[in-house]
Amino acid sequence: MHYSPLIQNLIDSLRGLPGVGPKSAQRMALYLLERNPDAAQSLELSLQQAREKVGRCQSCRTLTEEPICQLCRSERRLRHQLCVVESPSDLLSIEQTGVYQGLYFVLMGHLSPIDGIGPKELGLEQLSARLAQGEVTELILATNPTLEGRTTADYIAQLAAQQGVAVSRLAQGLPMGGELEYVDSATLSFAFSGRKPVDS
Structure with missing residues (x-):
């Protein structure tokens, strides 16, 4: 089965995470889109905020x-x-x-x-x-x-x-x-x- 380009992009993005294979990425993508759109929105917001605001400690670099x-x-x-x-x-x-x-x-x-x-x-x-x-x-x-x-x-x-x-x-x-x-x-x-x- 072939997914639409946007769904396939989401699956491919999730596959980029460590330990996530093709089947797991597919399950996560479909779960977020089909059963829990609120979690998808929360994840999107969390990722955006983290990407914009998280940097490195000036002392230890964490x-x-x-x-x-x-x-x-x-x-x-x-x-x-x-x-x-x-x-x-x-x-x-x-x-x-x-x-x-x-x-x-x-x-x-x-x-x-x-x-x-x-x-x-x-x-x-x-x-x-x-x-x-x-x-x-x-x-x-x-x-x-x-x-x-x-x-x-x-x-x-x-x-x-x-x-x-x-x-x-x-x-x-x-x-x-x-x-x-x-x-x-x-x-x-x-x-x-x-x-x-x-x-x-």
């Missing part, structure tokens, strides 16, 4: 509609610890464990020269300037245990060493090639509590 996100503004967070993660979803996964009380720096990716992603795209100049201020005494590398994540972590460790900042890495227990957002809370808590210093 997604927020405020200049400085709530975590960075909190007086209860430990200012001497800075945890480097690849994405906002990694930040959320760590926050859900409740084991870490420091601040974050979100790379929004990892080093990938083939994709044109270098230090500038990851905000590493901003990270270096932040480390140079002297407030951070421990930099915790929580990049994903993939080849790209480890390469990125090694690069950042060298950057921190130049600023005289101690660097630690999450302990073993994280699966090689895995991603933090899919790791269970108990494993992530263990990885944090058992983090190891990185030799520069």
